[in-house]
Each structure stands twice: as C-alpha cells, then as structure tokens.
Amino acid sequence: MATTAKQRRLARRLRQLRTRAGRTVEDAAAELGCKHPKISKIETSLAGVKPEEVRLLCRLYGAGDHTTESMVALARNAKTRGWYLGYHGVANPENIDFAELETDAVSVGNFEIDLVPGLLQTQDYSRAVFRTGLPRISDDDVEHRAELRATRQQRVSNGALSVWAIVTEATLVRAVGGRDVHSAQLARLVELAALPNVQFQVVPTRAGEHVSMGVPFSCFTFDDGSGAVAVDHLTGTLFLEEDVDVERYRLAFQHLCGTALSPQDSLALLRQYIEEGHSSWKPRS
Template identity: 30%
Template sequence: MGTKREPTARQMRLAVELRRLREAAGLSSREAAAMLGVNSVQISQIESGTSGVSEQRLRRMAANYACLDQELVEALAAIASERTQGWWEEYRGRLPTSFLDLSELEYYAAHRWDVDFLLVPGLLQTEDWARALFSSRVPELPEEELELRVAHRMQRRTILERAPAVPYEAVIHEAALRMMVGSRAASRAQLTRVLELSEAEHITVRVIPFDLEHFADLGAAMVYAGGAVPKLDTVVRDGPHGTGFIDSEAQLGVFRAHFRRVEAVSLDPDRSRDFIHRLAKEL
C-alpha cells in the first residue's frame, strides 16, 4: 500500500480556513458533522488536511457555518476544486518540501512582495548567482542537489514572465546588492538582471540605502504572497529552524504595515534604478 502524501501548504491553508469558519460559528466538530451528515472523524480529517473536500461539500459547510463572506467562499471553493499538479511536483522527494510549498504559493498569488536585507530576492536571481549562493552552503550540498536547487529557482521565475504575470514589488537593502556572491562578473550580471527586470510594468524594485537614518528594521525581511482575497494572504519567513508560513489575520496585518513602512522609506523606482546602475559600474 502506498504512503499517503503529506498535504501541501495550500491544502493545509484550506483546512485551516474551514476550521476557522467552524470555530467562528461556535460549532463543535460533532455539531458540524451532524449538520453535514457525516461523522466527526471526517470533519477532523478535513480540518487537518489529511482528507480532501469537494467544492460542493465545502459550499455546504460554509452555508452551515453561516459564512457571509462570499468572496472568501469562492476563493476556498477554487482551491478545493484544483486538480492539476504544478511543475514543482517533479521535485517532490528530491528537494525540501518548503521549496515546493513556496512555488505553489507564489504560482497562485495575486501579487508578491519581497523585502530582503542580505540577499537578492530569489525571483530576481541569475543562474550563476544562485549557483554561487547554493555552493556556499554549509554543509556542502551534493552536486546533484545543488543543480536541482538552481533549476528549481530558475523555474520559479516563470511567474514574472507568464501572461498574465504576477504583480511584483521588491524592496532590497544596499547590503544585499553589494554582497559579493561568486565572482565580480557574476555580481555585476546580477545587478544588470535586476535593472532589466525593474523596467517591466508589473515589476517594481526599490532600494534602501546604507545612509538612510533611523532605520534598522532587519526583522521586516519577508516574502508576502497575496491571496485571491486578503484573508488568504500568506507571509513566508526563513529562520534558523526552517521556513515558516504565517497566515493569522493579526500577524498579516503587522506584516502589511511592515511592508508599507519599508516601502515608504526606500528610494522611489527611478532613483533605485540609478542607484543600482551606479553600483554595477563600480564592479
């Protein structure tokens, strides 16, 4: 018998939102199950992501929970009805699950915001720069996994190139732009790549310079993926113990405020392009 695959972050988000709707309605698992005509075990399995839910059943659950947010219901129904597997599935079992969950999240994102202080955001990286970055990892990666990580990172960039492309905004600290990853030529090519991408209508790049006064909010580094509705937004943060996916409404509000703050203090897009151009000329 095959082993059941672990639910993806997107499937888990669907499960979490259904639990939140039930709890907001003040219903126990047993009461929700009785209204749906199933046993409480099935409700628990749906809310833990170990069992899928059909679009029809999801709509019945939302009605039973008296959810009046129709936009949220439609967004959840769209997730429930998804059946196609994304390109990232070819990496399952070959790369960490968090890599695949991030690919899935940004593939379905309505918009993307990145804030980085030490590295050029992944979606803007060149192949040589990404390879040099992964090569510096300790302990050293096996050659096969290193190349898989590079290939995966390059494939993620399709969200910026497809039609329609995902609106994308990056706020990058000068430290990340000056970080010499790999050779001088690779770093120069990386800055050139950022400049080229910043010319696209759907891409905005802003820079936080070293000489900005009264700013040291390194804790604002993040990936922010907008959902079909704001309640389905997600923040992704890397930490010493792995990648975390944040989706509570209170925390999302904090990170939206963080982003607006760093956006407000950064250079505007035109001045940012001039700034990056000067850095590239220095290399």
C-alpha cells in the same frame, strides 16, 4: 501521506470563515449532515472535504461569490501537486511548500537584507548562493535547484505573478559570485524593474534602523485576499498562516515601503552602483 500546502490553506480558511461568521462546529456539522468531529478534522487538515461541501459551508458562513468560487476551486485541487513535485528529491519539503504557495499566489512581497530575491536572481547568482549556503551540495543538486528557481521565475516573466521586492543597499554592494556574476545580476535587476508586474525598492543605509532588521521574509497574497508568510532561517523556512501573523508581516512590509527609496530613486541608485562599481573593481595599477 503528508498534507499539501493547499490542503492546509483550505482547512485554515474554512476555520477562519466559520469563526468570523460566528458559527459553531455544530452549525457546520448540521449543514453537512455529519457529526461535529468531522468538521474539526476538516479544519485541521486531518480529513478532506469535497467541493460541494465547501460550497455549502461557504453559504452558511455568508462568504461572497468570489471567495466561494476560490474556495471551491481550492478544494478541487487540494490534493494535487504541481510541477514542483518533480524536484522533490532535490529540494527539501520546505522548498516544495514554498514553491506551492508561490504558485498559488497572485502577488508576493519579498524583503531581503543582503541578497537579491530568488525570483529576480540570475542562474549564476543562484548557483553561488546555493554553494555558499550548502557547502556540501553536489554540482548536480546545484543545477537542479537553479533550474527550480528559474522555473519559478517564469510566472514573473509572463506577468502571472506580481512581485514587490525590497532590499537593503547592502544587496547592491555584496558581490555574490564575484565581479562578473554580481555585475550581470545588477544589470538583470534593471531589466526586471521595468516589467509592469515588478516593483523594486532599496532601503538606503543612511535610513538607519527599520522595522525588519535581521528578518528577511516573503508575504504571499492569494486570489481571495488571504495570505501566508515565509521566514527563512539557516536550517529551513518558517511558514506563518494565521491572520494575526500575516497581518503583522504585511504591516511590516508597508513600513518598509515607506522607509525605502521610491522605485524611481531606487533604480537610480542601482544604476549608480552599476556605473561606479565597475571602476572600483578594476585592479589597481
């Protein structure tokens, strides 16, 4: 059976904690009273690890109370698939992994080049994106995927997930789904930007070059401060989980925050496109 995103994250975090503490595989094996190959298998998610074993290892590695409890909870639920498993037959495995990471995260920073981030999309906008990106997709699968995306959005609506979304100005111009769908989407962005757990910024075209040209990505942060990155491409999603990669994308996101208009000015620009866009869409007499 394939490992879950939780199992891989648990394995990675245990390896990171051990190496940061300057402990060897042999030290960890001695703490658990096992042979060192078991530790290697645990750290590569080839073998499971019990919650009480995680607690012992965290103590050996000098992890704080918060990190320890977070790791123990992760071990308890590592094999458990959540609500998203019901969409396994519709979405590909990468979609499921993405939903799992997002469900476990406490915050996400998302940069999109010319699309509204999935967590902020209306269902009609989502349907248009799916039909364009997957020309052979059936109407039923479009509906199921739109439903999956709407379910993911519930954590934003109820405040469980903090979202910091940065888009380029092209997002406000590109009429995905046509005039009515695009208009409703921009209006929805105004509503969502008013939520206390949502930050919305726009990188204006006049800003010129920026650090992430051509590379949309999502940065996930979990309750222990660790993270993961998802980078979309035409044939799927690339997941990056090593510290050096996560930190590189976090730094890129910080640069984008500085390049973008402030949330207040971004909202003003969004409203301007809503007001001026309607007149430009009117048919010429």
